[in-house]
Amino acid sequence: MKTIDLSVKIGKLKLKNPILLASGTVGYGNEMSDFIDLNILGGIITKSISLKPRKGNKPQRIVETSAGMLNAIGLANVGLEEFINEKIPFLAKYDVPIICNIAASSIEEYVECVKSLDSENTIKAFEINVSCPNVKEGGLQFGNNLTMVGKITERVRAVTDKTLIIKLSPNVSYISEFAKICKENGADAVSAINTLVGTAFNINTRKPKLSNIFGGLSGPAIKPIALAKVLEIHLSVDIPIIGVGGIMNWQDIIEFMIVGAAAIQLGTLNFIDPTASVSILKGLYNYCSERNIESISKLTGSYILE
Numbered sequence: 001m002k003t004i005d006l007s008v009k010i011g012k013l014k015l016k017n018p019i020l021l022a023s024g025t026v027g028y029g030n031e032m033s034d035f036i037d038l039n040i041l042g043g044i045i046t047k048s049i050s051l052k053p054r055k056g057n058k059p060q061r062i063v064e065t066s067a068g069m070l071n072a073i074g075l076a077n078v079g080l081e082e083f084i085n086e087k088i089p090f091l092a093k094y095d096v097p098i099i100c101n102i103a104a105s106s107i108e109e110y111v112e113c114v115k116s117l118d119s120e121n122t123i124k125a126f127e128i129n130v131s132c133p134n135v136k137e138g139g140l141q142f143g144n145n146l147t148m149v150g151k152i153t154e155r156v157r158a159v160t161d162k163t164l165i166i167k168l169s170p171n172v173s174y175i176s177e178f179a180k181i182c183k184e185n186g187a188d189a190v191s192a193i194n195t196l197v198g199t200a201f202n203i204n205t206r207k208p209k210l211s212n213i214f215g216g217l218s219g220p221a222i223k224p225i226a227l228a229k230v231l232e233i234h235l236s237v238d239i240p241i242i243g244v245g246g247i248m249n250w251q252d253i254i255e256f257m258i259v260g261a262a263a264i265q266l267g268t269l270n271f272i273d274p275t276a277s278v279s280i281l282k283g284l285y286n287y288c289s290e291r292n293i294e295s296i297s298k299l300t301g302s303y304i305l306e
Contacts, residue, residue: 002289004293004295006018006281006284008263009240010262011125011164011165011188012188013097017042017284017296018042018262018263018296019041019253019263019264019277020043020045020099020266021041021043021045021270022267023047023127023129024073026270029087030087030090032270039094043097043098044091044098045127045265046083046087046099047077048077048101049078049079049083049100050104053078053079053082054075054079056076057074061212061215063215065200065219068218068219068220069218069271070198070215070217071218072211072212077103080116084116088122099123099124099127099165100123100125100127101126102128102129103132104132107148107151110152114128114156115159115160118162124163125165125188126165127166128156128164130169131143131167143168143178144169149166149181149182150181150182152166164187164189165191165242166178166189168191168193170222170229176235176236179237180236187239188240189262190239192242193225193244193245196222196225200215220246220248220268221246222246223252224246225245226256227243227255227256230256230260230261231259242262242264243259243261244265247264248272249283250284253280254299257296257299258299258301258302262297262300
């Protein structure tokens with residue numbers, strides 16, 4: 001049997017393979033542990049953590065669409081204290097890098113969350129979710145403002161030496177500008193993309209299907225957009241990219257890596273088939289083996305545009 005190196009690097013973080021489970025789709029890992037051996041994964045990105053517990057939006061919070069799903073969970077989570085006391089001890093039992101996703105409504109809250117978690121050895125990296133409403137600016141999202149994304153990155157970088165990933169919003173004109181400012185302010189990598197804004201209505205009642213009216217669209221429908229955003233970043237900014245958006249099989253992962261992703265995240269797929277990563281890993285291995293690709297990382301940015 002050929003030896004194929006499936007490992008990849010994101011900043012200081014070395015992953016045994018490029019498969020990460022996306023924030024918000026696997027809870028805090030324990031929900032997935034009944035379906036797969038978490039140790040086979042490249043890494044797990046936790047459900048967003050905020051300083052205080054959040055109940056999130058009222059139901060209905062998830063709606064299935066013809067090619068994906070809409071969610072308006074509202075960043076519901078257990079809060080920092082319970083995460084440290086109850087969730088981290090479970091995650092510590094596994095030999096898999098844990099990346100903590102941080103959500104906040106102010107720059108100070110981002111900083112305080114990261115500072116509080118920085119000493120936790122189980123946490124190997126931080127993914128900063130900038131698609132959050134800034135309460136001090138009337139609820140406008142941080143992720144749509146270049147200056148604010150730069151400030152968040154700079155302030156968080158100052159309180160941790162761990163790998164810092166900024167999760168970028170696709171709801172902007174030029175995502176590469178945001179990736180550039182993240183790099184300039186100390187980010188090790190970016191995740192692209194977060195969900196797109198969408199809605200759905202009941203044709204009988206004429207009312208929105210989501211209580212929040214608007215939600216985040218994920219799933220196969222957004223894959224071409226995510227691929228384009230990853231390629232845009234790779235063509236413009238020298239920074240590792242974690243591709244996310246509509247990945248449903250190993251072929252999708254290869255495609256994301258070709259356009260520039262160093263690693264990827266499985267999201268909506270986890271709701272459809274929580275065991276998918278097992279067969280996907282085999283597919284990645286076989287693809288590399290059949291083409292004599294000794295290291296999967298060589299696929300990153302291997303596009304031919306002529």
